[in-house]
Amino acid sequence: MWRLFGTQKSALVSAMGSAVTKQFSSLTPTAHQYHLSSSRSLLMAAASASLFVLYRRYSSTHKSLKFNQSDIVLVTGCDSGIGYSAAKHCHKLGFSVVASVIDLHSAGANSLRNLDDKSMSIIKLDLKKSSDIGSCVEHVRGLIARNSEYRLHAIINNAGIMIFGELEWQVEDMIRDQIQVNLLGPILLTKSFMPLLRKYQGRVINVSSHCALEALPGLPSYCASKSGLQAFNNSLRVECAKYGVAVISLIPGSFFDQTKILSQQPQHASKMYEEMSAECKEFYGEYFHVYHSYLEAVSSLQRNNETVREIEDENLYKNFTDALTSSNPKALYKNSPWYYEAHHLLFKILPTSWRDHLVVKFMRMPKFEVSAS
Numbered sequence: 001m002w003r004l005f006g007t008q009k010s011a012l013v014s015a016m017g018s019a020v021t022k023q024f025s026s027l028t029p030t031a032h033q034y035h036l037s038s039s040r041s042l043l044m045a046a047a048s049a050s051l052f053v054l055y056r057r058y059s060s061t062h063k064s065l066k067f068n069q070s071d072i073v074l075v076t077g078c079d080s081g082i083g084y085s086a087a088k089h090c091h092k093l094g095f096s097v098v099a100s101v102i103d104l105h106s107a108g109a110n111s112l113r114n115l116d117d118k119s120m121s122i123i124k125l126d127l128k129k130s131s132d133i134g135s136c137v138e139h140v141r142g143l144i145a146r147n148s149e150y151r152l153h154a155i156i157n158n159a160g161i162m163i164f165g166e167l168e169w170q171v172e173d174m175i176r177d178q179i180q181v182n183l184l185g186p187i188l189l190t191k192s193f194m195p196l197l198r199k200y201q202g203r204v205i206n207v208s209s210h211c212a213l214e215a216l217p218g219l220p221s222y223c224a225s226k227s228g229l230q231a232f233n234n235s236l237r238v239e240c241a242k243y244g245v246a247v248i249s250l251i252p253g254s255f256f257d258q259t260k261i262l263s264q265q266p267q268h269a270s271k272m273y274e275e276m277s278a279e280c281k282e283f284y285g286e287y288f289h290v291y292h293s294y295l296e297a298v299s300s301l302q303r304n305n306e307t308v309r310e311i312e313d314e315n316l317y318k319n320f321t322d323a324l325t326s327s328n329p330k331a332l333y334k335n336s337p338w339y340y341e342a343h344h345l346l347f348k349i350l351p352t353s354w355r356d357h358l359v360v361k362f363m364r365m366p367k368f369e370v371s372a373s
Contacts, residue, residue, distance in 0.1 A: 072095070073153055076155075078100060084099075084310070085317075090156075127184075154202055159185065203246035213344055234331075266292070
């Protein structure tokens with residue numbers, strides 16, 4: 001997601017070089033030699049472990065499951081973006097797809113409906129409503145009841161809400177909605193489908209985020225919800241393994257220019273300001289407006305694009321395909337360019353103060369300046 005903030009690869013390389021230089025410049029020759037010796041040992045151990053893992057992975061037979069239109073895949077959040085793209089991809093693979101949308105007349109819903117295919121059904125699902133979750137389960141049960149060959153193969157928990165804004169700015173409904181749609185909704189939906197998942201030994205694919213690995217300022221509730229989803233995934237994976245139910249986490253990557261996840265950001269900003277106390281307005285001053293003006297460039301692109309389109313990223317679809325069809329799927333699929341991996345590594349090994357400084361530089365958000373008054 002760092003592309004939103006204009007992250008430059010050269011800036012990351014420079015930061016890495018600076019960090020290494022500072023670390024070694026503070027060492028005495030003896031300490032330097034010891035550090036190098038320890039580093040070599042760690043690298044050799046890591047390399048040996050990596051080779052062993054690769055050997056085990058590729059020495060075992062990798063098989064793809066046989067599937068057809070009798071295999072149902074439920075995908076949530078198909079109005080646009082990743083959900084819409086995943087639904088079309090599953091349809092192309094030959095699955096029967098149940099695509100849930102928040103708006104039955106959205107561009108994504110209409111596009112999927114225009115496929116005019118019995119193997120694609122569109123339903124309304126608001127994850128904040130227990131009644132909608134119940135209706136979703138009954139819809140899938142109905143498909144199976146009408147055709148004895150049908151079975152539930154997978155649910156893809158993709159639907160999500162992202163709202164930018166510092167914690168004090170966000171109103172209670174915004175915080176609740178992000179937690180409910182991104183975390184509580186998938187938990188309750190998965191729980192409701194457990195009898196079918198156990199019966200058909202299906203799989204659960206939770207669409208996570210890089211924010212689950214590294215929390216970012218300006219997204220406190222979103223990061224909390226995605227971190228929670230990742231923890232839920234890891235717990236459920238072990239819990240369900242004995243039933244033959246695979247639980248998979250999929251981190252898709254950053255597609256701000258191809259989704260509509262920030263299209264409502266101006267409305268959110270207006271509501272934040274309307275409900276902000278007089279003291280907060282005085283304290284934050286122009287910073288609040290500059291902050292949201294900065295985000296306007298991205299959200300305006302998403303609002304102005306009325307058409308819905310499939311995300312263009314080959315690795316994303318490879319990961320979805322493997323997660324859906326492999327007889328031995330990975331626990332985690334992560335779509336990351338090298339500089340994502342590099343900054344994740346840096347954040348793990350650097351002191352917290354350095355880590356926080358790099359996050360601020362990478363995000364390139366407007367700076368807060370204390371008012372002269």
